Amino acid sequence: MNKSCSKPTIVDPSRKSGRRSFLRLTSTLAGLLSFSTIGAAIARFCLPLKTRQLSSRILTLGRPREYPPGTKVQLQEGRITLLSTEDGFFAVSNTCTHLGCVLQPKKTGFICTCHGSYFNDEGSAMRGPAQRPLSWLRLGCWPNGHLYVACDEEVNTGTYFKA
Amino acid sequence: MENEARESEPFPERKLVSNGSAGLYFVILVLFLISSGSGILLGLYYKPDVDEAYESVQDIVFAVPFGRLLRSLHYWAANSLIICIVAQIALMFFKRWHQDRGRHGWRADLCLAVLILMTAYTGMFLPFDQRGYWGTVIGANILRSGADVLTSLGSPPSLNPPLLLQGLLFNNNEIGDQTLARFSWLHFLVLPIFLGILLYARSKMIPRNTAIPSVPTTTTPSSRWPWLRLSPMLLFILASLLLLSYGFEKELATKANPQIPDNPIRAPWFFRPIQELVSHSSLIGGMILPVLIFIFLWMAPWIDQKKVARKLGRISFLSPFWGTLAFSILWCLFWLACSSFVASRQTLDSDFALLVAHFVAPLPVFAGVCLIWSAAVGFISSSRRSGFTALFTCLMACSVVMIYYVTYHRGPNWVFFLEPSGWEN
Ligand code: FES
Numbered sequence: 001m002n003k004s005c006s007k008p009t010i011v012d013p014s015r016k017s018g019r020r021s022f023l024r025l026t027s028t029l030a031g032l033l034s035f036s037t038i039g040a041a042i043a044r045f046c047l048p049l050k051t052r053q054l055s056s057r058i059l060t061l062g063r064p065r066e067y068p069p070g071t072k073v074q075l076q077e078g079r080i081t082l083l084s085t086e087d088g089f090f091a092v093s094n095t096c097t098h099l100g101c102v103l104q105p106k107k108t109g110f111i112c113t114c115h116g117s118y119f120n121d122e123g124s125a126m127r128g129p130a131q132r133p134l135s136w137l138r139l140g141c142w143p144n145g146h147l148y149v150a151c152d153e154e155v156n157t158g159t160y161f162k163a
Numbered sequence: 164m165e166n167e168a169r170e171s172e173p174f175p176e177r178k179l180v181s182n183g184s185a186g187l188y189f190v191i192l193v194l195f196l197i198s199s200g201s202g203i204l205l206g207l208y209y210k211p212d213v214d215e216a217y218e219s220v221q222d223i224v225f226a227v228p229f230g231r232l233l234r235s236l237h238y239w240a241a242n243s244l245i246i247c248i249v250a251q252i253a254l255m256f257f258k259r260w261h262q263d264r265g266r267h268g269w270r271a272d273l274c275l276a277v278l279i280l281m282t283a284y285t286g287m288f289l290p291f292d293q294r295g296y297w298g299t300v301i302g303a304n305i306l307r308s309g310a311d312v313l314t315s316l317g318s319p320p321s322l323n324p325p326l327l328l329q330g331l332l333f334n335n336n337e338i339g340d341q342t343l344a345r346f347s348w349l350h351f352l353v354l355p356i357f358l359g360i361l362l363y364a365r366s367k368m369i370p371r372n373t374a375i376p377s378v379p380t381t382t383t384p385s386s387r388w389p390w391l392r393l394s395p396m397l398l399f400i401l402a403s404l405l406l407l408s409y410g411f412e413k414e415l416a417t418k419a420n421p422q423i424p425d426n427p428i429r430a431p432w433f434f435r436p437i438q439e440l441v442s443h444s445s446l447i448g449g450m451i452l453p454v455l456i457f458i459f460l461w462m463a464p465w466i467d468q469k470k471v472a473r474k475l476g477r478i479s480f481l482s483p484f485w486g487t488l489a490f491s492i493l494w495c496l497f498w499l500a501c502s503s504f505v506a507s508r509q510t511l512d513s514d515f516a517l518l519v520a521h522f523v524a525p526l527p528v529f530a531g532v533c534l535i536w537s538a539a540v541g542f543i544s545s546s547r548r549s550g551f552t553a554l555f556t557c558l559m560a561c562s563v564v565m566i567y568y569v570t571y572h573r574g575p576n577w578v579f580f581l582e583p584s585g586w587e588n
Contacts, residue, residue, distance in 0.1 A: 116577035
């Protein structure tokens with residue numbers, strides 16, 4: 001009914017008063033800061049712990065002469081294969097470098113049943129979607145003459161171990 | 164044109180429920196409720212523990228009264244849910260409901276589809292059978308392949324989305340207790356809550372999204388409870404699902420064996436296109452293409468306009484839908500045959516066919532040809548809309564072809580077989 005009431009003038013507080021805009025800015029910043037801290041803490045909580053994997057598992061095998069050249073032994077429930085050749089010993093991981101299925105050994109090489117990748121005995125990808133070669137694992141010899149495999153330590157392809 | 168005509172029409176009251184999208188939405192809602200209900204009951208017996216999960220599912224199937232029926236019901240409801248959300252998305256696209264004001268509904272549907280697929284994926288791992296275990300191993304490694312590329316480009320681990328996602332979902336590189344704990348938590352609570360919220364929000368969008376300008380202001384009793392009229396439909400859905408679960412029981416697969424994967428191991432049908440793509444290249448098929456497809460679908464309301472396509476005249480085989488359907492089925496089959504041919508040979512010989520196959524087989528060629536075709540359709544008809552219709556049709560048709568291909572032509576060691584009987588002997 002009153003004409004001045006029907007059209008209220010909107011006052012923009014940020015423009016009028018420096019104190020208000022300052023307060024708004026600081027409270028926004030404080031809010032952002034506290035929420036991002038909480039968010040970061042939650043994110044860190046959700047991400048996995050890494051400590052468990054750091055320790056390397058060592059697998060002790062028999063003496064070198066138990067594996068004459070030409071033998072192919074499955075270790076670690078089929079996740080590692082030990083091969084003995086004229087050049088020496090080497091161990092290849094049996095996890096497919098495509099998407100992580102466990103390879104099945106053939107007479108020569110390994111085949112992945114998941115998408116049909118084929119690796120030769122040295123672990124190079126010959127066929128199928130896998131691109132990278134299988135990793136070679138570090139072999140060693142205990143003082144008592146037994147071989148061991150360090151299951152989590154990779155070595156360069158082509159480093160044969162001579163006992 | 165069609166849209167404008169619909170918009171100028173006065174709002175018909177029945178349309179709120181008789182509209183295809185709303186009806187389908189109702190079915191989705193009912194299926195969600197049925198799968199939640201059966202899931203809650205199954206949860207009474209399920210133990211999320213690596214050593215006990217399989218045995219507890221065995222108990223449900225073999226010992227608990229009606230357990231087998233309930234598990235099958237859960238399975239069928241979830242599968243129908245996936246079919247319905249895909250149908251909803253296709254309907255929205257082809258009927259052009261996703262444009263303008265419909266875009267929120269369209270995007271909600273895309274999010275629903277992603278959430279439903281994630282729920283299905285996490286649920287797949289819970290029984291700890293072969294398919295679930297290896298599917299999870301492969302899923303973790305697909306994210307891994309994306310993460311590796313970003314790492315080699317020099318991004319730190321904290322700014323590596325696939326790596327973070329892998330940590331968040333799978334918890335560890337080794338699939339085991341921790342993964343099962345997260346997956347069951349996601350499957351039981353987190354994803355269903357998001358799904359419920361999104362479904363509720365989606366129900367609020369229905370009138371607008373079907374290009375009806377406004378909901379009538381006067382509420383008659385019948386329109387206040389529009390769902391009430393659908394109770395016969397509810398009974399029908401429930402009855403047919405029960406019949407399905409009774410007739411086609413979900414069998415319990417063999418227990419997960421972390422040493423030997425099944426040969427061959429096939430993903431559930433809705434992941435088969437991805438499985439086929441991944442078997443060509445894990446990075447392109449598992450990460451890049453799915454992300455590009457999602458971006459394309461998300462942007463669809465912006466990029467395709469309401470402009471009416473120019474008549475294509477007599478070249479009807481180029482019509483955006485039928486032409487693309489025929490083309491993409493043929494091209495997909497031809498490409499799959501070529502790449503299987505390459506995979507079956509160990510070394511390159513001078514054979515001309517092999518040379519062609521080598522040239523055609525890579526995955527980018529496959530996706531590129533689909534893109535070029537759609538661009539050509541859009542260009543010839545001088546309508547962006549036709550181009551995007553072609554691309555969308557391509558997407559749908561190729562998915563169906565790949566599902567068929569994985570089911571009937573991929574045998575042990577993922578080798579091509581002409582027919583399934585080939586690998587049995
Ligand atoms: S996981 Fe071995 S080929 Fe895909």
